[in-house]
Amino acid sequence: MSANPLTRVITRATSTPGMHEGYMPGFGNDFETEALPGALPQGMNSPQKCNYGLYGEQLSGTAFTAPAHQNERTWCYRIRPSVQHSHRYSRIDVPQWKTAPCIDPSVTSLGQYRWDPVVAPEAAELTWITGMRTMTTAGDVNIQTGMASHIYLVTRSMEDEYFFSADSELLIVPQEGRLRFHTELGIIDLEPQEIAVIPRGLVYRVELTEGPARGFVCENYGQKFELPGRGPIGANCMANPRDFKYPVAAFEDREVPTRIVIKWCGQFHETRTGHSPLDVVAWHGNYAPFKYDLRTYCPVGAILFDHPDPSIFTVLTAPSGQEGTANIDFVLFRDRWMVAENTFRPPWYHKNVMSELMGNIYGIYDAKPQGFVPGGMSLHNCMLPHGPDRNAFEAASNSELGPEKLKETMSFMFETRFPQHLTPFAAEAGHMQEDYIDCWGSLEKKFDGTPGVK
Ligand SMILES: O=C(O)Cc1cc(O)ccc1O
Numbered sequence: 067m068s069a070n071p072l073t074r075v076i077t078r079a080t081s082t083p084g085m086h087e088g089y090m091p092g093f094g095n096d097f098e099t100e101a102l103p104g105a106l107p108q109g110m111n112s113p114q115k116c117n118y119g120l121y122g123e124q125l126s127g128t129a130f131t132a133p134a135h136q137n138e139r140t141w142c143y144r145i146r147p148s149v150q151h152s153h154r155y156s157r158i159d160v161p162q163w164k165t166a167p168c169i170d171p172s173v174t175s176l177g178q179y180r181w182d183p184v185v186a187p188e189a190a191e192l193t194w195i196t197g198m199r200t201m202t203t204a205g206d207v208n209i210q211t212g213m214a215s216h217i218y219l220v221t222r223s224m225e226d227e228y229f230f231s232a233d234s235e236l237l238i239v240p241q242e243g244r245l246r247f248h249t250e251l252g253i254i255d256l257e258p259q260e261i262a263v264i265p266r267g268l269v270y271r272v273e274l275t276e277g278p279a280r281g282f283v284c285e286n287y288g289q290k291f292e293l294p295g296r297g298p299i300g301a302n303c304m305a306n307p308r309d310f311k312y313p314v315a316a317f318e319d320r321e322v323p324t325r326i327v328i329k330w331c332g333q334f335h336e337t338r339t340g341h342s343p344l345d346v347v348a349w350h351g352n353y354a355p356f357k358y359d360l361r362t363y364c365p366v367g368a369i370l371f372d373h374p375d376p377s378i379f380t381v382l383t384a385p386s387g388q389e390g391t392a393n394i395d396f397v398l399f400r401d402r403w404m405v406a407e408n409t410f411r412p413p414w415y416h417k418n419v420m421s422e423l424m425g426n427i428y429g430i431y432d433a434k435p436q437g438f439v440p441g442g443m444s445l446h447n448c449m450l451p452h453g454p455d456r457n458a459f460e461a462a463s464n465s466e467l468g469p470e471k472l473k474e475t476m477s478f479m480f481e482t483r484f485p486q487h488l489t490p491f492a493a494e495a496g497h498m499q500e501d502y503i504d505c506w507g508s509l510e511k512k513f514d515g516t517p518g519v520k
């Protein structure tokens with residue numbers, strides 16, 4: 067850290083017995099954490115004077131009157147109130163980060179699309195903000211509905227620069243490299259096979275700890291991600307609440323020229339101030355960022371026959387207001403055993419009212435042994451057919467069916483009820499595979515009118 071005598075950075079609170087180092091477990095818990103002893107008021111939120119001369123401030127993530135099981139807010143005790151972190155706002159351009167509605171008449175979104183991994187240009191200086199590349203948008207940010215999918219390419223840390231999105235919470239899926247999210251509520255280290263969710267309105271900066279870094283982002287304009295109901299599966303398996311980790315309080319007491327970038331209704335603005343906004347010394351509440359290790363996801367699947375709907379692999383779901391029809395489902399295809407008898411085991415052929423955007427984190431995805439590679443993406447838009455390519459179909463229809471482990475594989479899907487619109491970047495990029503649709507072209511006609519298995 068800099069030698070500036072006014073700079074004091076407390077990165078970790080002393081850990082409490084039972085606490086995961088630097089993190090607190092439990093999805094949606096009501097947490098309390100302090101980076102200095104006694105900084106957190108006890109038994110009340112707004113004492114006349116806070117300890118250490120801190121200011122109390124509430125961050126409301128849901129309407130005050132949201133039902134109790136959805137109500138989220140966090141009380142922060144900070145060196146300065148947030149009003150001092152924002153002065154005049156001026157508009158800036160972040161041309162590659164798009165927001166719905168973003169329908170370019172010259173772009174065709176109807177189609178099945180697949181992309182090779184995007185690579186950061188040599189010598190490019192890309193931060194979390196300038197390295198964001200929007201692939202698709204859906205819905206409308208102004209009515210807090212829908213989503214966007216992005217690829218991030220980060221080659222440089224944000225320095226004395228901070229960001230928040232008033233538009234969205236961000237679900238981050240790293241694919242290469244490591245990032246450290248320094249947030250108002252603490253620090254999250256993130257690497258491939260983990261995900262993080264940064265809530266709407268939370269200020270943070272992103273440090274590159276191993277680069278270059280690449281990954282996927284789902285920007286959720288709507289109701290927050292929550293754990294899906296497990297129904298008859300019961301109280302365990304899929305994503306278990308204890309595996310979600312929330313950071314302990316950490317703060318920066320740093321007096322340097324600082325820039326804060328704000329995403330608000332699809333527009334970007336900057337404001338300048340003289341100190342770090344990450345000055346929350348203690349907090350309590352349930353509106354907070356978290357990370358989750360995808361390797362702790364316990365998949366439940368077919369143990370006799372047939373291929374269930376991929377919704378059994380839902381890690382998180384963001385409701386849309388219509389029951390069972392998500393604004394976004396985040397679905398994980400991880401390594402697992404395949405044991406189903408007399409079954410075509412890969413994903414079946416499909417047309418879906420929901421639109422399916424997939425990304426490959428690593429390994430081979432069973433429906434697409436070729437072409438869908440780590441770092442790559444695909445889109446099967448609303449009601450457009452998709453399914454295994456010819457190689458996958460032939461192999462799965464003819465193989466001897468014993469227990470088989472799908473090894474070393476991790477892909478995911480952002481599935482939304484809204485049609486996804488391609489950005490010009492997605493439609494024109496050199497990384498689009500023009501021949502993707504041909505992967506089904508050579509599927510044979512086997513029907514010849516005579517009965518029997520062909
Ligand atoms: O491979 C896909 O595109 C996603 C998918 C997964 C699955 O298990 C069933 C159907 C489906 O479309």
Ligand SMILES: [Fe+2]
Nearest residue numbers: 416418422452
């Ligand atoms: Fe599908």
